[in-house]
Amino acid sequence: MSTLIIIPAYNEEGSIHSVIHAIKRTHPEVDIVVINDGSRDRTVQIAEATGLAHVITMPVNVGIGGAMQTGYLYALRHGYDIAVQMDADGQHDPEYLAPLLRGIESGEADCMIGSRFVEKTEYRSSLSRRIGILFFSWLISISTKKRFTDPTSGFRAANRQVIEVFSNYYPDDYPEVEAIVLLERLGFNVKEASVLMHSRETGMSSITPIKSVYYMLKVSLSVLMTLLRTRRRAKA
Template sequence: MKSTKAPRVLVIIPAYNEENSIAAVIHDIHRHVPSADIVVINDGSRDLTEQYAVRAGARVLTLPYNVGIGGGMQTGYIYAKRMDYDIAIQMDADGQHPAEELPKLISKAVSYDLVIGSRYLETTSFRSSVMRRIGMVFFSGLVSLVTGQRFTDTTSGFRAAGRKVIELYADYYPIDYPEVESIVYLKRKGCQIAEVSTEMRLRQAGKSSITPLKSAYYMIKVTLAVLMSAIRYDRTAVSKP
């Protein structure tokens, strides 16, 4: 008989100097998904991110220095694995991801290994700059090509992972700009991935760390990482009897 027990859900919030938004994000999650646990990965912040997160009611894991989004998220997945959660949700600390969309991700994650909140699967109110939109379209097309599955928003950091993905990401997670590459990695591992249309907002506080120079590096690095992952995937498939 299939279990009707509600899944144990953990929301992972990587945060670096997000004292102006972190408390509001945590309160928003408590309001819309009160049963979910929250862990903030304080990635070597130099401000009051840790204190504000604790006051808002989240568990905080503080890293001794800034390791970046990849290392921060892997820390969260290791925690989710050790604490035996059924679903782990990645959510930004800057207020871009509305907590009212969490039930969509959670309900679909019961049937898929990974669910991605997409800004472009359907028409939403989200608007990005022309250059960011070009990058999003490029990477979605590239990943769709190398995996054989259509994706519309591979750069989205609003995701829900089931137990299989929690295990995989706890063992390996791309370090630098990981969202795109991590999808290809999961497809190589035979994971079932789906997208669900979600609203998103512009960041509610702080500023993006991505400069024009970093954007150029991002495009080159991620493209090469995806192509190398695809080559490894093809070689593995050919070598199977």
């Protein structure tokens, strides 16, 4: 099945080269598109210089939601069967693409999420991040009656039907949690597979303890709006 790796990137000149090469080294059969989200550094030049990825540059910084929707539109228009989201900072290990792809190729799931917590791994997160993950796991469980161990993971694979949904609408800003709720409410099957994630190769996370509170409030409201939209769609 034809597979596209979507890498949203904002000022990732320190890691984008190694990320692209690591993906092609472990999975030479996949294609890669880098969505340069208005970077002000040399992300574009370095990604293009690899000769291994197509690069799309957004005219301004549109955020992760807009960048990912652009990637899904690219996947849809070029006829890919599977689209995989991977971060540009080196946290997502391409060695663990295999279980995500198997879940889609076998028809086991419509969307596979790479989870750090299905099995015990070496990954360690901050207290604020762990609290956020537990909160969002609870929020999703009451919204979908289904438990997810790592709802904030951005390492995920989607089949062609999900690609079509996300090319029309992809949650904005902090989209991972809302995307799960949206798919489950639309009747898609979302599952998790155990993966190992690494620390960022360069840069720092934009989510601070203070921003975590804002993050939880904003995502909670977004999930509520998704529940209302999907309920109206079901009635229609």
